[in-house]
Amino acid sequence: MAVETASLAERCRHRFPIFKDRVYINSCSQGALSDAVRTAYEQYLRDWDEHGAPWEYWLERQEAARNSFADLINAAPDEIAVTASLSAGVASLASGLRFARRSKVVLTDWEFPTIGQIWHAQEARGARVVHVHETQDGSIPIEHFDAAIDDDTLLVSITHVCYRHGAMTDVRDVVELAHERGAYVLLDAFQSVGSLPVDVRELDVDFLGAGVLKYLLGSAGLGFFYCRRELVDKIRPTATGWFADEDIFAMDHTDYSPAPTAARFQSGTPPVPAIYAGIAGMELMKELGIAETRAHVNELNAHLLEGVDELKAEVVTPRAPEQRGALVCVKATDAPALVAALDREGIVTSERDSNLRISAHAYNTVEDVDAVLDALRRNRKLLA
Numbered sequence: 237m238a239v240e241t242a243s244l245a246e247r248c249r250h251r252f253p254i255f256k257d258r259v260y261i262n263s264c265s266q267g268a269l270s271d272a273v274r275t276a277y278e279q280y281l282r283d284w285d286e287h288g289a290p291w292e293y294w295l296e297r298q299e300a301a302r303n304s305f306a307d308l309i310n311a312a313p314d315e316i317a318v319t320a321s322l323s324a325g326v327a328s329l330a331s332g333l334r335f336a337r338r339s340k341v342v343l344t345d346w347e348f349p350t351i352g353q354i355w356h357a358q359e360a361r362g363a364r365v366v367h368v369h370e371t372q373d374g375s376i377p378i379e380h381f382d383a384a385i386d387d388d389t390l391l392v393s394i395t396h397v398c399y400r401h402g403a404m405t406d407v408r409d410v411v412e413l414a415h416e417r418g419a420y421v422l423l424d425a426f427q428s429v430g431s432l433p434v435d436v437r438e439l440d441v442d443f444l445g446a447g448v449l450k451y452l453l454g455s456a457g458l459g460f461f462y463c464r465r466e467l468v469d470k471i472r473p474t475a476t477g478w479f480a481d482e483d484i485f486a487m488d489h490t491d492y493s494p495a496p497t498a499a500r501f502q503s504g505t506p507p508v509p510a511i512y513a514g515i516a517g518m519e520l521m522k523e524l525g526i527a528e529t530r531a532h533v534n535e536l537n538a539h540l541l542e543g544v545d546e547l548k549a550e551v552v553t554p555r556a557p558e559q560r561g562a563l564v565c566v567k568a569t570d571a572p573a574l575v576a577a578l579d580r581e582g583i584v585t586s587e588r589d590s591n592l593r594i595s596a597h598a599y600n601t602v603e604d605v606d607a608v609l610d611a612l613r614r615n616r617k618l619l620a
């Protein structure tokens with residue numbers, strides 16, 4: 237395994253110029269820029285120069301992005317909306333839900349702010365929002381879901397991997413409970429997709445939102461929304477736009493006829509430049525192998541955890557690899573100061589919630605982790 241994983245980073249590292257100058261270990265915020273994504277952006281500009289307004293090609297690129305993402309999560313292309321952000325897809329879903337027969341939305345303490353904000357915004361439309369809390373050790377026992385999900389629950393909104401501490405939700409357990417009680421499940425997979433295999437059939441979720449900015453190596457401006465096929469025509473989004481129409485070429489401003497596919501969760505003009513980049517990022521990740529990346533990062537993280545233990549610092553991410561994503565978080569006394577100190581040493585990390593976030597990906601090496609550990613040793617006073 238050590239030989240294989242060493243070759244993964246060796247195989248791709250030269251394609252990410254940032255490593256010439258810095259140790260980049262911050263893919264939970266944004267993936268490193270690859271030569272493929274740079275070329276894709278250049279291609280976008282070249283096409284614009286050469287063809288003026290190549291709309292047909294842009295639409296073909298939108299379909300290529302849809303297909304690529306569908307393939308990644310084991311969905312069908314007609315179950316995928318191409319959006320400008322995760323928020324856009326979730327907000328479109330929210331706009332199409334009526335909170336009449338069932339009114340409750342259950343969400344957790346692990347959600348990214350956008351999720352909480354979108355569901356709380358629905359209170360003005362009759363939704364009742366209930367939070368499932370984490371315990372003192374940071375976990376969310378299934379009993380907490382059990383107590384919150386009832387026969388008034390319309391939707392359970394969960395995150396796959398928490399952006400604040402890297403813990404992973406046992407999605408299958410929550411889905412089983414929710415479905416048993418007639419509730420839908422939305423999964424925010426932004427912090428997992430690209431870093432580990434995500435399969436909507438296996439997870440059995442009803443809706444999923446994600447973006448390409450992080451472990452899918454794309455850029456800002458492109459998201460995706462999955463809706464299980466059987467549910468598509470049950471939901472009529474009221475936040476909409478012409479790219480959600482059943483026929484965008486009809487140019488009909490006199491009626492609303494949403495697409496019979498998950499494209500009904502789209503909005504206006506697609507994020508064309510980000511689509512070029514996103515396809516390049518997703519294809520690169522597929523070439524490198526997402527399962528291989530997961531194994532590689534788990535090895536790096538085992539090494540990282542050992543080193544942090546030697547420093548007698550506090551890891552807030554669960555120890556068991558199956559209970560965490562790619563992200564490892566270490567408690568800091570002053571997290572912004574620690575991120576700045578590491579940055580001065582040429583190491584790019586990030587922070588949230590008093591934690592230092594270290595997130596390795598396919599391109600990271602044991603030497604990167606050692607560089608982080610050496611820097612943490614020198615800045616030990618900033619760790620709790």
Ligand SMILES: Cc1ncc(COP(=O)(O)O)c(C=O)c1O
Pocket residue numbers: 320321322323324348350395397398399424425426427446447459
């Ligand atoms: C878990 C999670 N959800 C959602 C988002 C944001 O999604 P978007 O800005 O595409 O709506 C992020 C990213 O920063 C995230 O980490």
